[in-house]
Amino acid sequence: MQQPAQALRRRLRYQAQDSAQTLAEALDEYYAANLDRVTRPADLPADSAALFRSHDICHVIFGLDTSLADETLADARTLFSCDVGMRRYARYLREDEQAKALFRQMGWARGVAITIACLPRILRAAVEAVRMRKPWPWTPPDDCAGRPLSELRRDYGIRVI
Known part of the structure; x- marks a missing residue:
C-alpha cells in the first residue's frame, strides 16, 4: 500500500x-529545506516581502511544510489564529502581484x-484557534526571532496539527 505524499515528506525540526530552535533558526531551516519552492523575502519585490515573510513565519510557528495541503492550512491558521484579520489578509492576497501569480499558477x-x-x-x-491564549502577531515583534519555538508556542497556546 502506498503512503500519502505528506507522510513521505521528511519532517523538519x-x-x-x-522544538528548541529559535524562530530565526527554524525560519532558516524552512528556507533551506525549500530552496526550490520558496523565495526568501529579501529576493522579492519590496511590496511583497513583508507579506511573504509573515506567511513563511506562519508556516514555521504552526509547524507546516510547503505541500499544497499545508499551504491551505497555513492560510486557514493565518485567518483563524493571527491578528491580521480576514479583510486585511484577503486584501494582501488580492492586491499583491506575487500572490496573484501563485494563485494563477495553481489554478482556482x-x-x-x-x-x-x-x-x-x-x-x-x-x-x-479558540484554544489559543492570544492570537499570533502577523508581524511578530523583533524579540520573537531569538525565542525558542517551544516557548513561543506555549505562550500563545499554539499546537502543531
Whole structure:
C-alpha cells in the first residue's frame, strides 16, 4: 500500500511541537529545506516581502511544510489564529502581484479542490484557534526571532496539527 505524499515528506525540526530552535533558526531551516519552492523575502519585490515573510513565519510557528495541503492550512491558521484579520489578509492576497501569480499558477479549481480535501484539518485549525491564549502577531515583534519555538508556542497556546 502506498503512503500519502505528506507522510513521505521528511519532517523538519521546526515541525516538532517542542522544538528548541529559535524562530530565526527554524525560519532558516524552512528556507533551506525549500530552496526550490520558496523565495526568501529579501529576493522579492519590496511590496511583497513583508507579506511573504509573515506567511513563511506562519508556516514555521504552526509547524507546516510547503505541500499544497499545508499551504491551505497555513492560510486557514493565518485567518483563524493571527491578528491580521480576514479583510486585511484577503486584501494582501488580492492586491499583491506575487500572490496573484501563485494563485494563477495553481489554478482556482485546484485550489478549491485542495481546500475541500483539507476541510477536516481546517476545522481542527478553527478549534485550535479558540484554544489559543492570544492570537499570533502577523508581524511578530523583533524579540520573537531569538525565542525558542517551544516557548513561543506555549505562550500563545499554539499546537502543531
